[in-house]
Amino acid sequence: MRAILPPIFGALGFIVFWWVAVLLKVADPVLLPSPAETLRDTIDGFRNGPLLFDTWRTIWRTIQAFLIATAIGVPLGVALGARERIYRAVEFVVDFFRSTPASALFPLFLILFGVGEGTKIAVAAFGAALVILFNAAYGVMNARRTRVLAARVMGASEGRILWDVMLWEAMPQILVGMRSGISLALVIVVVAEMFIGSTDGLGQRVIVAQTLFETGLMYGVIFIAGALGYSLNLLFLVAEKRLVHWAGK
Amino acid sequence: MPSRPALSVRGLQKAFGGQPVYSGFDLDVRQGEILAIFGPNGCGKSTLINMAAGLMPVDGGTILFDGRTAREAGIGYVFQNYREASFPWMTTADNIRYPMRRKGMARRDIEARLDHLKAEFRVRFDLNRYPYELSGGQQQLASIMRALAVQPEVLFLDEPFSALDYETTLSLRTLLQEVLKRLSITTILVSHDLEESIALADRVLMLTRRPTTIADDMPVPLPWPRTPDTLSDPAFVALKKRALDVFTASVAVA
Numbered sequence: 153m154r155a156i157l158p159p160i161f162g163a164l165g166f167i168v169f170w171w172v173a174v175l176l177k178v179a180d181p182v183l184l185p186s187p188a189e190t191l192r193d194t195i196d197g198f199r200n201g202p203l204l205f206d207t208w209r210t211i212w213r214t215i216q217a218f219l220i221a222t223a224i225g226v227p228l229g230v231a232l233g234a235r236e237r238i239y240r241a242v243e244f245v246v247d248f249f250r251s252t253p254a255s256a257l258f259p260l261f262l263i264l265f266g267v268g269e270g271t272k273i274a275v276a277a278f279g280a281a282l283v284i285l286f287n288a289a290y291g292v293m294n295a296r297r298t299r300v301l302a303a304r305v306m307g308a309s310e311g312r313i314l315w316d317v318m319l320w321e322a323m324p325q326i327l328v329g330m331r332s333g334i335s336l337a338l339v340i341v342v343v344a345e346m347f348i349g350s351t352d353g354l355g356q357r358v359i360v361a362q363t364l365f366e367t368g369l370m371y372g373v374i375f376i377a378g379a380l381g382y383s384l385n386l387l388f389l390v391a392e393k394r395l396v397h398w399a400g401k
Numbered sequence: 402m403p404s405r406p407a408l409s410v411r412g413l414q415k416a417f418g419g420q421p422v423y424s425g426f427d428l429d430v431r432q433g434e435i436l437a438i439f440g441p442n443g444c445g446k447s448t449l450i451n452m453a454a455g456l457m458p459v460d461g462g463t464i465l466f467d468g469r470t471a472r473e474a475g476i477g478y479v480f481q482n483y484r485e486a487s488f489p490w491m492t493t494a495d496n497i498r499y500p501m502r503r504k505g506m507a508r509r510d511i512e513a514r515l516d517h518l519k520a521e522f523r524v525r526f527d528l529n530r531y532p533y534e535l536s537g538g539q540q541q542l543a544s545i546m547r548a549l550a551v552q553p554e555v556l557f558l559d560e561p562f563s564a565l566d567y568e569t570t571l572s573l574r575t576l577l578q579e580v581l582k583r584l585s586i587t588t589i590l591v592s593h594d595l596e597e598s599i600a601l602a603d604r605v606l607m608l609t610r611r612p613t614t615i616a617d618d619m620p621v622p623l624p625w626p627r628t629p630d631t632l633s634d635p636a637f638v639a640l641k642k643r644a645l646d647v648f649t650a651s652v653a654v655a
Contacts, residue, residue, distance in 0.1 A: 298485040301456050305478040306500035306551075316499075320490045398489035401533040 185368040194372025201369075203357065207376055210341055210354040213269075214384075217276035217337040218330075225281040225333065226326055229288025233322065234314050239289050246282055254279040254340045258348060272344035272353075279340050280333035287329025291322025324392065324399035331388035338381050354380075407432045407467060407587040408453065408555055414461030415448060421612045422448055426462070428606070428615075430555070433585035435578070437598035439644070440608030440616075441652050446591045449613075450557045453589070454478050466554050474555070477548030481560040483540040487532040487547075493540075494528040497547045504551055518546045521580055538569035545577065549586070556581070558590040562597060571629050574601060582625050595648070599640050600627050607644060609651045616651040619644060 167187050173179070174186045185193075197203035232239040254275055261278075265271040295318045303317045345355025354377045361370035392399070406429040413426040422445040430436050438446050451457040453464045455471035456478075466474035480486035487496050494515060501511045519528070524546075526539050535543065541561060548556055562570040578601055581588055592598045598605050599621055607617040623636055631637055 296485045298480055298482055299488065302478070302480060302486045302488075303499075305454055305456060305476065306547075307472070307475075307503045312503070317488070320488065323490070396490075398531065398533070401484070401489040401531075 182365060182367060185371065190368045190371045190375075193366065193368030194376070197357075197369050197372060202352065203369075203373070203376070206352050206354050206357045206373075207380070209352045210338070210345065210377070211380065213273055213341045213345075213353065214276065214334065214338045217273045217341060218280055218334045220273070220277040221280035221284055221333050221337065222330060224277075225284030225329070226288050228281075229285035229326075229329070230292050230314070230319060230322060232285070233289035233292025234318060236293055239293065246286055249278075250282040250286060254336075255343055255347075258344065262348065267349040271348055272341055272350070275344055275348075276337040276340035280337040283336055284326070284329040284333040287332070288322060288326045291325025291329075292318045294325070295321035320398075324396045327388065327392045327396060331385060331392070334384050334388065335381060338377075338384060342377055405432050405467070406430060407434070408464070408589070410449075410453070410462070410464050412462035413449075413452070413459060413464065415445070415452065416460055423462075424612050426613065430587060430589060432587055434604060435581060435588040435590065435602045437590045437592055437602035437605045438608065439592055439595060439598045439605055439648070440613070441610055441648075442593065444608045444610055445613045446593075446608060447559055450478075450559060450589055450591055453555075454557050475551055475553050477551070477553035477556040479541070479544050479548045479556070479558045479561045481563055483537065483544045483564065484533070486544055487540060489531055489533050491531075492529050493532050493535060493543045496532060496543060497528070497550050500547060500551045506551075514550060518550065521584075522546060522576060536569075537565050538573050541565060542573060542576070549580075554587065556586050556588045558588065560591055560593060563593070570597070575626075575628060577601070579626055595641060595644055596632065599623075599637060599644065600631060605644060607647050607651065617644070617647040619647075 170187055174181070174184060178184065194203070232242065257275055257278070258271075261271050261275040265274050292314075299317050299321060300313055303313045308316060341353070342355035342358075344350070345353035346359045350356040354373055358370055358373045358377070361367070361373060408428070408430040410426060410428040413423045413428075415421070415423040426449075438449065440446050448457065452459050453471065454476055464471070466476070487493075488499065491499065497515055497518065498511050501514060506514070515528075518524075522542060522545075524542070526535060528543070532540050532543060541564075545558075545561070562573060565573065574597065580586075590598065590601055592601075602621050605617075605619045605621060606615060607619065608614070609616045619640065621640060623631060623634065623640075
């Protein structure tokens, strides 16, 4: 109980601050609607508008991108981590594209995949895969040497050591990579929904609401996107604690 | 005691960065013998058993177990750092089962061997817990059981008690020597603790600084079983004095 109270107070404080700003007319009411108005417009968007569908579309795109990124990033990262010399050779390229803003790659992916659904997912998967790959490779490379030696002295082959030791040693780091990966995928999907020929999704809804001066709805969608990112992160943190009980042991 | 050597080292060569550690080193360890290797820091004690265990390549010479390599013979190895040597994603029992599974032993034989080891070491704690849930002494005992699970021809112990407190060390040492002698397991112990080396060994090999040679090959004719009382036995004290003199002299020469 004590752990939940401070965040609740923090959130309430934020809403009070916002409300005071509205009452003091710090900004034009069209630009800064009250929390109540935002809540009303958002609920209305769920009941009578496409907001529920938009939220689902964004979640679904993020999940698809994440699954593709995991399917590519984890095996490739583990394989590269096990061959450190090869990883060192490709590390620069991985780091370079990991540091490149995914939005700068939109035109390239539009040429490669067209304006359809695939592009948004592909570009998000690309960004997320690099983060996951990087973490998986480092997880394997940082596998504790004593454990590898212990397996070797007990007669495990190199393939066995990768499967029985390195993969498990890397698991905490792989999950960290997956958590960062899904957060990044969400970011890229929302941006892609804004700018790559979209008719639905939270990114699209934010930009449409802004264009139509439906600021209450716009703020609402921003909060939904935020809640989504926060929940995904929390979900992975809980999963990490449950699944990799041996992390740091 | 049978005299057939369980382990023979002949003309061993090893250098690190051009600096020779071993140049023409010979050693024989008899079947069922407990050999303690004692020497100054950096003299290559751990290097020697790592090469013998096949964890590190030799530059020249041979290390053979009754004519075979470490892989062919089957060895057990207990690491100094039990926390980093155990697999924390497995229960302690699964850690002990692991080498038996790698050998392709049948499930029933594995369980029988596990029960046997439990009885041998009088294990009272719950082996279904994860290693990190156990005390340091329990973890190292589990490591020893894991190393002995596949009935190795030679057991290597690399400073097995150095991370444990004195009380735990004494009780684990007493338990270990009892089992090693009862089962007549050929053992090579690397230690930087002179008292431990003498208390646990049939023979103490004192090494010099690099390039490493044998400063003294000292038999320890104390009776088994050795208990904490052995440590105050006049014969023990005399051996320790002799070893200490050799050690001081060998360190002073360099």
